[in-house]
Amino acid sequence: MNTKAFLASLLLSLPLLPATHAGAPKNGPVVYAVPIHGMIEPALLYVIRRGVAEAHAADARAVIFLMDTPGGTVDAATDIVRTIQSLKVPTYTLVENHAFSAGAIIALSTKQIYMTPGAVIGDAMPILMTPWGSVEAMPDDIKEKSVSGVAALIRSAAQQSGHDPEIAEKMVRRETELKIADVVICPSNRLLTLTNIEAERKLGKEQKPLLSAGTVKDLRDLLTKVGLANAEVRELEVTAAERIARWVTALAPLFLMAGLLGLYMEFKMPGVVLPGVLGVVCLAIFFWGHHIAGLAGWEDMLLFLLGVGLVIAEVFFFPGLGVLAIFGAALMLWALLGAMLEHLPDSPWYPTWPEMQPPIFKLGLALIMAAASALLLGRFLPSTPLFRRLVLETCQTGYQAATEDTTALIGLTGTALSMLRPAGSAQFGERRLDVVTRGDFLPAGTPLRIVAAQGNRLVVEKV
Numbered sequence: 001m002n003t004k005a006f007l008a009s010l011l012l013s014l015p016l017l018p019a020t021h022a023g024a025p026k027n028g029p030v031v032y033a034v035p036i037h038g039m040i041e042p043a044l045l046y047v048i049r050r051g052v053a054e055a056h057a058a059d060a061r062a063v064i065f066l067m068d069t070p071g072g073t074v075d076a077a078t079d080i081v082r083t084i085q086s087l088k089v090p091t092y093t094l095v096e097n098h099a100f101s102a103g104a105i106i107a108l109s110t111k112q113i114y115m116t117p118g119a120v121i122g123d124a125m126p127i128l129m130t131p132w133g134s135v136e137a138m139p140d141d142i143k144e145k146s147v148s149g150v151a152a153l154i155r156s157a158a159q160q161s162g163h164d165p166e167i168a169e170k171m172v173r174r175e176t177e178l179k180i181a182d183v184v185i186c187p188s189n190r191l192l193t194l195t196n197i198e199a200e201r202k203l204g205k206e207q208k209p210l211l212s213a214g215t216v217k218d219l220r221d222l223l224t225k226v227g228l229a230n231a232e233v234r235e236l237e238v239t240a241a242e243r244i245a246r247w248v249t250a251l252a253p254l255f256l257m258a259g260l261l262g263l264y265m266e267f268k269m270p271g272v273v274l275p276g277v278l279g280v281v282c283l284a285i286f287f288w289g290h291h292i293a294g295l296a297g298w299e300d301m302l303l304f305l306l307g308v309g310l311v312i313a314e315v316f317f318f319p320g321l322g323v324l325a326i327f328g329a330a331l332m333l334w335a336l337l338g339a340m341l342e343h344l345p346d347s348p349w350y351p352t353w354p355e356m357q358p359p360i361f362k363l364g365l366a367l368i369m370a371a372a373s374a375l376l377l378g379r380f381l382p383s384t385p386l387f388r389r390l391v392l393e394t395c396q397t398g399y400q401a402a403t404e405d406t407t408a409l410i411g412l413t414g415t416a417l418s419m420l421r422p423a424g425s426a427q428f429g430e431r432r433l434d435v436v437t438r439g440d441f442l443p444a445g446t447p448l449r450i451v452a453a454q455g456n457r458l459v460v461e462k463v
Helices: 003-013 042-057 074-085 102-108 140-161 165-170 219-225 240-250 252-268 274-292 298-316 323-340 353-383 385-390
Strands: 030-037 062-069 091-100 112-115 120-122 178-180 183-186 193-195 232-235 413-416 423-428 431-436 447-454 457-462
Touching: 030 042, 042 062, 042 074, 062 102, 062 219, 074 102, 074 140, 091 102, 091 219, 102 120, 102 140, 140 165, 165 178, 165 183, 219 232, 240 252, 252 274, 252 353, 274 298, 274 323, 298 323, 323 353
Parallel strands: 030 062, 030 232, 062 091, 091 112, 091 120, 431 457
Antiparallel strands: 120 193, 178 183, 413 423, 413 447, 423 431, 447 457
16 A cells, blocks of 8 residues: 555544534535635645545535635646546535636536625636746747647536536637627627626526526525535535645745755755754655645655765765765655655556646756855855854864964865865874865865965865
8 A cells, every 4th residue: 555545544544523514414414515715736636635535435415615716726626627527426616705717617527506695706717827926928829728728628627517618618718709699798808707696697598507506695505405405514624734734835945945955054064953954854844745735655755865865875985986976866856856746546657747847847946046045155154153153163172273374374285184074174294274175075085285274264175
């Protein structure tokens, strides 16, 4: 049994703590209510899958999705639609406030849609968001490709659930006109967005509602309309850990940047400890959040630790070999990517290119930010009082301290007495001095030359 299957079975074995609505009968059929609130992203998919699994285990008569969302990613919406379509019981969406973008797609995948007074649904045209949250213009060819794909997705969701695919597509394409029974529902050059009154409007000979099956006050009112007034409502409880995990996955590049930067600083300044501890904590939060969100298993963390171990072995036990460090770094990068990849139960072990693109973007962004932060810290940190407190500037017993005027030492050659990582000790004739490289890691016994001297800071390079 893989990690995710074990976690799913563990969750199903936990006692259910439903939030039963006031006045709900206790002995009637069971109905599950699954909230879809906030942004739609991969972490939410795991919550919905857990709700579907619990509904199946409880032999629920129906599943109702309580929706209030501004939208989210198309990939997450696609997987949520597939999850909903796999249900064998009636599915409903109650739009409590907004169902925009990906929320509209998910709503159209359920058999019936109900809305509360003042609720709105529609506007599912894809947009390109920058990492900073602003909208970026797409080239025409890329835009048409994106719009075409989302239009096909929302049409398919509507067709599978018995909704009008033309109404669904008008939420994505603005260039067409939507007309039903000689009534223009939405003119060209406008995206379809419907209020609760507009969505339940009946048109044509069959007097079929446009989209919404009706306006209801709340969930209990909806159940009355669908003939489940005596049902026991169990609302999926989203745990605090799952809420935190959604934030962790959303801020994954920041946790990655902080973790990688902390480990880098610890390797550059061994013994300082604090950067390494902070780096380990940030990476632990990264892996924990993605594990709770259902994207990562323990194998990703173990793979990352194996990579770290190989890098440490290269630095401390086999310096200069190179192979261990390269292989270890590759394992670390793959573990970080794997933690952000979605692993579906029956999918192949290898990811597809579309699945790889978001994790590669996040990891690349984290590496760029970590490199930029390292350059800034290398430039300004040594001159700060905090850095001087963290770094030991005096010599240990048995070492000769460099005097204030050490420029006369420039040009002296000697031999490294200890591993320089990048600081250490070296012998210059009869003098034993503390030295530092310009960032190179050099093993003991390496011939050295002093190339710069600033007070008690002696910079050396390999001869």
